[in-house]
Structure formats: C-alpha cells, structure tokens
Amino acid sequence: MISRLAILERQSGAIGVRREGERRVALSGNDELARLSDSINNMLVRLAKTQEALEISEGKYRSLFLNTATAMILVNTETSLIELVNAEFERLSGFSREDVEHRKSWKDFTLDFDALAIEDYFRRRTGAERSTPGGIDCRFQGRDQEIRYVTLTVAMIAGTDLCIVSMIDLTDRKRAEEALAEFNRKLERLVAERTSALEDKARELVEANNRLMELDRLKSAFLSSVSHELRTPLTSIRGFATLIRKDLSRMATSSQGVTGKYVRISDNVEIIIKESDRLTTLLNDFLDLSKIESGRMEWRDTRLPVSDLVARGVDAVRGLFEDKHSICLALDVPDDLPDLYADPDRMLQVLINLLSNAAKFTDKGVVRIAAARDGDGLRLSVSDEGIGVPEEDLESIFGKFRQSARGDILENKPQGTGLGLAICRNIIRHYGGRIWAESEVGRGSTFHVFLPGECLAPRAGDGLGGGPDTKKAAPS
Numbered sequence: 488m489i490s491r492l493a494i495l496e497r498q499s500g501a502i503g504v505r506r507e508g509e510r511r512v513a514l515s516g517n518d519e520l521a522r523l524s525d526s527i528n529n530m531l532v533r534l535a536k537t538q539e540a541l542e543i544s545e546g547k548y549r550s551l552f553l554n555t556a557t558a559m560i561l562v563n564t565e566t567s568l569i570e571l572v573n574a575e576f577e578r579l580s581g582f583s584r585e586d587v588e589h590r591k592s593w594k595d596f597t598l599d600f601d602a603l604a605i606e607d608y609f610r611r612r613t614g615a616e617r618s619t620p621g622g623i624d625c626r627f628q629g630r631d632q633e634i635r636y637v638t639l640t641v642a643m644i645a646g647t648d649l650c651i652v653s654m655i656d657l658t659d660r661k662r663a664e665e666a667l668a669e670f671n672r673k674l675e676r677l678v679a680e681r682t683s684a685l686e687d688k689a690r691e692l693v694e695a696n697n698r699l700m701e702l703d704r705l706k707s708a709f710l711s712s713v714s715h716e717l718r719t720p721l722t723s724i725r726g727f728a729t730l731i732r733k734d735l736s737r738m739a740t741s742s743q744g745v746t747g748k749y750v751r752i753s754d755n756v757e758i759i760i761k762e763s764d765r766l767t768t769l770l771n772d773f774l775d776l777s778k779i780e781s782g783r784m785e786w787r788d789t790r791l792p793v794s795d796l797v798a799r800g801v802d803a804v805r806g807l808f809e810d811k812h813s814i815c816l817a818l819d820v821p822d823d824l825p826d827l828y829a830d831p832d833r834m835l836q837v838l839i840n841l842l843s844n845a846a847k848f849t850d851k852g853v854v855r856i857a858a859a860r861d862g863d864g865l866r867l868s869v870s871d872e873g874i875g876v877p878e879e880d881l882e883s884i885f886g887k888f889r890q891s892a893r894g895d896i897l898e899n900k901p902q903g904t905g906l907g908l909a910i911c912r913n914i915i916r917h918y919g920g921r922i923w924a925e926s927e928v929g930r931g932s933t934f935h936v937f938l939p940g941e942c943l944a945p946r947a948g949d950g951l952g953g954g955p956d957t958k959k960a961a962p963s
Contacts, residue, residue: 581630813851849873863940
C-alpha cells in the first residue's frame with residue numbers, strides 16, 4: 488500500500504512540476520488507489536480541454552485587441568506601465584510596440600494637467616463607482632509632439648490589476664468644432680455690427696420719414712393756402728374779363744368804325760378767360776391730388792348706375808366734341824350691368840379726364856366708351872383713333888406732370904396740367920382697381936379701368952355690401 492502511494496505521489500508530482508499535460512498517472516489494480524488514479528486522469532483530461540479552450544479564447548481576444556480599428560492599450564494600474572498595444576495605437580502614437588510595451592507609462596502620452604484627471608478616472612473605475620462616466624476626454628501627445636484630442640474608455644479586467652484602455656481620435660472633429668465655434672463668433676460679431684448699422688440706418692430712415700411727412704404736410708398746407716388765395720383773384724379776373732367781353736360786344740355792334748379794334752380786344756379778353764379757366768383747373772387738380780395722397784379726401788360712396796355715369800361724362804365733354812366735327816362719339820354700354828358703389832363725383836372725374844384726353848389728341852375718327860363685366864368686376868374703356876402713345880411711355884404717362892414724349896414734340900400740342908392721369912390712378916387705386924393703357928402710335932389708344940367686385944353694388948334683395956355711410960381708407 489505504501490509503495491503504491493509513493494508511486495502515485497511521484498507520478499502526480501512529475502505532472503505538476505513539468506507541466507506535461509499529456510502524461511497520466513499509471514497505477515494498476517482494482518483497489519481504491521487505482522480508482523483514485525483514474526479520477527486524477529479524468530481530471531487531467533478535463534483540465535487539458537479547459538486549458539485548450541482558454542488558449543483559443545485568449546487567441547481570439549488577443550487577435551481582436553491587436554487588430555481592432557480603435558487604438559487600444561493594456562495598462563497595469565499599479566505600475567502605470569503599458570503591457571500591450573495594438574497596431575492602431577502604434578499609428579496614433581508613432582511608436583512601435585517594442586518601444587512601448589513594458590517600457591512606457593500611459594502618462595508619457597498625455598499632458599500633466601490631463602494626467603491628474605485620468606488618474607482620478609482610473610481610481611474611480613477601479614473602485615467600480617457606478618456614477619463614473621464611461622469615458623473621459625483628454626489630450627494625447629505622440630512621437631511628433633502634436634497635440635491630439637481623444638476620448639478614453641476603460642474596461643477593468645476582473646481579478647487583476649489590468650485594464651483595457653481604448654482611445655477614439657477626436658482631433659478632426661474637435662478642430663472642426665473649434666473652427667465652427669470661431670466662425671460662429673465671427674458671424675455673431677458681424678451680425679452685431681450689421682444689426683447696429685441697420686439700427687442706425689433705421690433711425691436715420693425714421694428721422695428722414697418724419698422730415699418727409701412734415702414736408703408733405705407743409706406742402707399740402709402750402710398748396711391749399713396758395714390755391715385758395717389764387718382762386719379769389721382768378722374768379723375776379725375771369726368775372727371782369729367776361730363783363731369786358733360783353734361790353735365790347737355791345738360797343739362793336741353800335742360803333743361801325745371801330746369794329747376791328749374791338750374784335751382784337753375781344754379776342755385778347757377771350758384768351759384771358761381761357762387761361763383763367765386753365766389755371767383754375769390746374770389749382771383744382773393740385774388740391775385733389777394733394778387730398779388723395781394725404782388721405783384727406785372725403786369719399787361719398789353711393790349706388791351709381793353705369794349708364795348714368797357715362798351720360799354725365801358725355802354731357803360734361805360735349806363741347807369738346809362739338810368743336811371737332813370730324814370726331815364721332817360712340818357708346819357701348821349694356822343695360823344689364825350692375826351698379827357701381829363709389830363716389831359719383833370721383834368716378835365722373837376719371838371718365839371726364841379720359842374723354843378729354845381722347846378729344847384733345849384725336850383729330851378725326853371715333854372715340855368709343857365701352858363698359859362690360861370682367862370676371863367678378865367691371866371694366867370701363869375709352870378708346871380713340873388719335874396719335875397714340877409710344878410703348879415706352881405707357882406707364883410713365885400716369886405719373887405726375889408727365890405726358891407722352893411724342894406729345895411734347897407736336898406743334899400746337901394741346902395743353903394740360905399733366906396731373907389728370909395721376910389723379911385717375913389714385914382714385915382707381917383707392918377702390919382696389921387698376922388703370923392702364925394700350926396703344927399703337929398713329930392708330931390710337933385705349934385706356935382701361937378695372938373695378939373689382941367689391942366696388943359693385945348688390946342687386947336688389949341681395950342684402951350685401953355697405954351703406955351710404957361706408958368710408959374707405961385712402962391709399963398710402
């Protein structure tokens with residue numbers, strides 16, 4: 488028995504010392520020692536398999552560690568030495584494995600200030616504090632001494648003083664963030680400068696606008712004052728000129744020898760009367776335009792049949808057409824048109840202006856007034872067969888004191904204030920409509936006025952639209 492125990496001890500000891508995993512305990516027999524040797528052999532087989540599995544697992548993890556695309560090192564937390572590095576760390580640091588493993592501390596790759604924070608991070612991770620964040624940002628310095636920015640992540644290996652440290656290079660992102668931050672700072676400074684400049688300009692514009700409003704108020708007040716002051720003497724001049732013309736007419740009839748002299752004086756008096764009328768018209772146009780633009784015009788909107796408007800317009804300009812026998816006035820106004828809801832005097836002013844222009848610039852042919860539905864609105868048109876308007880002037884003629892350039896070079900050009908079409912445009916815009924011209928030089932012009940559905944009076948029983956007291960704001 489003792490000798491068999493000695494054999495068992497000697498063989499077992501040889502296996503343990505020599506680490507010969509393939510050797511087995513050889514003890515024959517069928518006693519308890521033999522069964523013990525069999526158990527030892529079975530245990531050795533299991534240990535061998537476990538060892539093989541551990542070696543395979545270690546190989547896999549080692550291969551994964553060495554070949555991963557993230558820089559990784561194996562650090563001894565007691566000595567701070569780096570025991571293993573992978574290829575990505577070699578690329579990041581610029582050092583070979585032989586230069587680093589068991590030779591350099593992780594502190595050799597960071598700045599002193601960051602090292603304190605990393606040590607504290609290692610300490611808390613070693614203590615497995617749950618509140619410790621999974622990573623820490625720090626600066627990394629390799630062989631080239633270039634400062635790079637990395638995020639460290641630490642995984643402790645249980646039961647050892649070792650930890651795996653992985654590093655993600657954030658340098659490009661960090662530099663992009665810094666560049667973006669600098670760009671934002673510059674942009675904020677630029678925006679602040681521009682905002683300040685815009686505020687200064689806004690203040691200047693407000694001041695300029697206030698000055699312009701004051702000047703406009705003074706202009707309106709001046710025009711109103713001057714117009715009223717001039718109207719009184721003009722009325723007297725025209726009245727006395729009319730009396731003189733009547734007296735001259737009677738004297739010429741009773742005095743046969745001085746008829747020619749009286750006729751010449753009568754002609755001069757007639758010129759005085761016509762020029763007085765023209766100046767009065769100019770003053771009235773000035774006042775109307777000033778009131779419309781300043782919002783002081785009173786609008787007395789009411790139901791207005793289109794046929795009545797046209798009839799009043801024709802009566803007002805009948806004398807102009809009777810003086811020109813070669814002009815024919817034609818009407819194309821259906822009876823079933825809806826009534827307008829507008830200021831009769833202002834709409835009549837528009838129609839008279841258009842008809843007067845047609846009469847002044849047409850020597851022969853037809854002047855036509857037409858009215859028709861246009862969608863939900865109404866269109867009025869005045870066309871003529873006169874000299875026409877060049878295409879480049881079709882818009883400018885609606886400006887103040889503007890007439891067609893072609894008209895300015897005509898001999899014996901009909902005189903006007905240059906305000907008529909400007910007044911027409913402001914009146915039509917007040918009602919939300921539009922006025923425009925179509926023309927062909929030498930063949931005539933057509934002036935169109937469009938009024939939207941809001942300017943049409945409701946038919947009897949509709950119960951729509953405003954009453955006679957409705958006021959509309961004047962355009963700015």
